[in-house]
Amino acid sequence: MSHAWFAGPSCVLTIMCTSGRTARGWPRYWVDFPMAFTFVCDENIIPVGSRKTFDIGGESIIVFHLKDGFFAIQRRCPHMFASLEKGTMTGGQIIQCRIHKAQFDIKTGKTIRWAHFPPGIQALNVLRSQKDLKTYPVKIEDKKVYVEV
Numbered sequence: 001m002s003h004a005w006f007a008g009p010s011c012v013l014t015i016m017c018t019s020g021r022t023a024r025g026w027p028r029y030w031v032d033f034p035m036a037f038t039f040v041c042d043e044n045i046i047p048v049g050s051r052k053t054f055d056i057g058g059e060s061i062i063v064f065h066l067k068d069g070f071f072a073i074q075r076r077c078p079h080m081f082a083s084l085e086k087g088t089m090t091g092g093q094i095i096q097c098r099i100h101k102a103q104f105d106i107k108t109g110k111t112i113r114w115a116h117f118p119p120g121i122q123a124l125n126v127l128r129s130q131k132d133l134k135t136y137p138v139k140i141e142d143k144k145v146y147v148e149v
């Protein structure tokens, strides 16, 4: 969800609520703009079991076609930013980073196992604490894949 602040004596938009006042005493309005789904490709470009990388809306993402649908995650590993594009798939929906072997659930973005390779990398984890992956909503319409970024 994207948003913006507006200030003024009144506003014609009704989807907002006031939240305090500006220094001049004018009411401040918080407005939420729904993020737009962006077309990324035709469905058949990503067969079941495969993935494809896209740069859309200033974000670099990977779209996976799993057995039960399409899912999108951030392209860069949150540990030390290696590309997950060539990560190893395990268990049908887990992606493992090829550098330090952190594992993430593609559907939820949750960390399954943080960086643990090579031995001793855990010392670095003091500086690079565990983070989940960012995920993006995906929808299919007319056999086309759209991602909300």
Ligand code: FES
Pocket: 077, 078, 079, 080, 081, 082, 097, 098, 099, 100, 101, 102, 115
């Ligand atoms: S860069 Fe991915 S686990 Fe370290």
